[in-house]
Amino acid sequence: MTQVINQWMNKIKSLFFQAQRIQNQTVNAHQSNFKVSIxxxxxxxxxxxxxxxxxxxxxxxxxxxxxxxxxTGQPGYAFDQEQAPAIERFTRLLIKRSRITKLSSGRIIGKALSGVLFCLRSSLHLLKSWHRGDVLMLTTAPPFLPAIGYLANLCFKRNYVCLIYDLYPDITTALSIFPNHHLLVKIWTAINHRVWQRAQGIIVLSPTMKQRLVAQAPQLADKISVIHNWADPDWIKPIPKEENWFATQYGMKDKFTVLYSGNLGRCHDAETIIETIKLLQHEPIQFVFIGGGAKKAICIETVANLGLQNCIFLPYQHKTDLPYSLTACDLSLVSIAPGFEGLVVPSKLYGILAAGRPVAAICESHSYLRELLEVAGCGVAFSNNDSLALAEFIRFLALNPEKAMAMGKAGRTYLESHFTPEIIAQKYLQVLKGVIWSDDKDDYQVDWSKKAALNSLR
Structure with a gap:
């Protein structure tokens, strides 16, 4: 009897391991054939x-x-290149560009028209490739782009994931472009809900952005993934100011330098920064702005009108210079204007962490930035309009450079364990793999007959 039982046990084990091998082969086959269109x-x-x-x-x-x-589209914000190749091929990567170019990218109407034209081009591109089995990942650049994923799923059963950078139409109401009760806002919100409900996955960039979406549509909670942006610590590395050519070229070596790098737009708090500059105008502290945006022009005008001498304004720098510009300072600023928490996310934060510089964040009391900075030990968050506290913090770091260095080091350490490209890519991979194994298995043409060994166990 014992011998018979052992024979059956060995047979069951053999069938189990055989089934497991078949399952692994199926998973690997699907992953190797998995295609994503962004x-x-x-x-x-x-x-x-x-x-x-x-x-x-x-x-x-x-x-x-x-x-x-x-x-994607043709360049709209490139330095000296108005056209890019229509097609580029790399290993496992194909880039196709539409013929649409920018239309007055500095104006809201021009941006909106460019976005509409790009969506039309994207729709035509999808119509030509409707038979492919790619999973679609649609960004909110432009904001209404995910709607074509909804149509592709409705008409052709194409599965799609929404990658939400900025939350519209909420931003338009926060900017007072439209009131909350405007018909366009109501229609746009209703379309968003349909698009999100039908999506196989939704990716947002911060916990507060997820809270915004769940407040609108609680049924979406389980399909929303929070995946932060990232920076590459192997590319952006701490460089001492005295060894940094960028700091030397722009006179940033001999003074305590506070840097704001990137877009300073309507969703950012420039007012608190300007008030802080005024408070520190007679101290050996300078502020450097690199980038562009609607509020940068306002800052330049305000600084000129007040006759402030402690500011430097520079345009966007080439990407190759980023490891040097981000490390040419002693402290970096991040800001979100009141009412915009969860609507936008400052991607500049992650480059600052990689650069090994402390962070001063200007944000609301419920911002995710507060917890992140506290846990990482890499900086301090300040409420909007609290320029006195921000100025005092800047003075403190200027007098205690070892504290600034310790915060910067802690921030880089935190990035290396949470926000590297490799770590974040794995999180995207998990979301996309979840789409391929959705409940509607027929959509992926899985050959379930290969799992015959599993049936033999029943």
Missing amino acids: FTQFFPPDYAATGQLIQELATHLAQQGMDIKIF
Whole structure:
């Protein structure tokens, strides 16, 4: 009897391991054939942060064995390049660009028209490739782009993931472009809910952004993934100011330098920064602004009118200079204007952490930045309009450089364990793999007959 039982046990074990091997082979086969099509209006040579991040993400996903296709537009924010190749091919990465170019990218109406034209081009591109089995990942650049994923799923059963950078139409109401009760806002919100409900996955960039979405549609909670942006610590490394050519070239070596790098737009708090500059105008502390944005022009005008001498304004720098510009300071600023928490996310934070510089964040009391800075030990958050406290913190670091160095080191350590491209790419991979194994298995043409060994156990 014991011998018979042992024979059956060995047979069951053999069938179990055989079934496990078949299952692993099926998973590996699907992953190796897994294709993702990413739609985004901005992509290098544009210097827009969204495009730069998508390029890095696509590269890392391709390194994981995925075939990545990117459909994007012609440069709208490039330094000296108005046209880019219509098609570019790399290992497991294909980039296709539409013929749409920018239309007055500095104005709201021009941006909106460019976005609409890009969406039309994207729709035509999808119609030509409707039969493919790619999973679609649609960014909110432009804001209404995810709607074509909804249509593709409705008409062709194409599965899609929404990658939300900024939350519209909420931003338009926060900017007082439209009131909350405006018909366009109501229609846009209703379309968003349909798009999100039908999506196989939703990715947002901060916990507070997820809270915003769940407050609107609680049923979406389980399909929303919070995945932060990132920076590459192997590319951006701490460089002492005395060894940094950028700091030497722009006179940033001999004074305590506070840096604001990136877009200073309507969703950012420039007012608190200006008040802080005024408070520190007679001290050996200077402020450097690198980048652009609607509020940068206001800052330049205000500084000129007040005759302030402690500010330097520089344009966007080439990407190759970023490791030097981010490390040419002693402290970096991040800001979100009142009412915009969870609507936008400052991607500049992650480059600051990689650079090993402390962070001063200007934000609301419920901002996710407060907890992040506290846990990482890399900086301090200040309430909007609290320029007195911010000025005092800057004075403290100027007098205690070892404290600034310790905060910067802690921030880089935290980034290396939480926000590297490799770590973040794995999180995207998990979301995309979750799409491939959704409940509707027929959509993925899985050959379930290969699992015959599993049936023999029943």
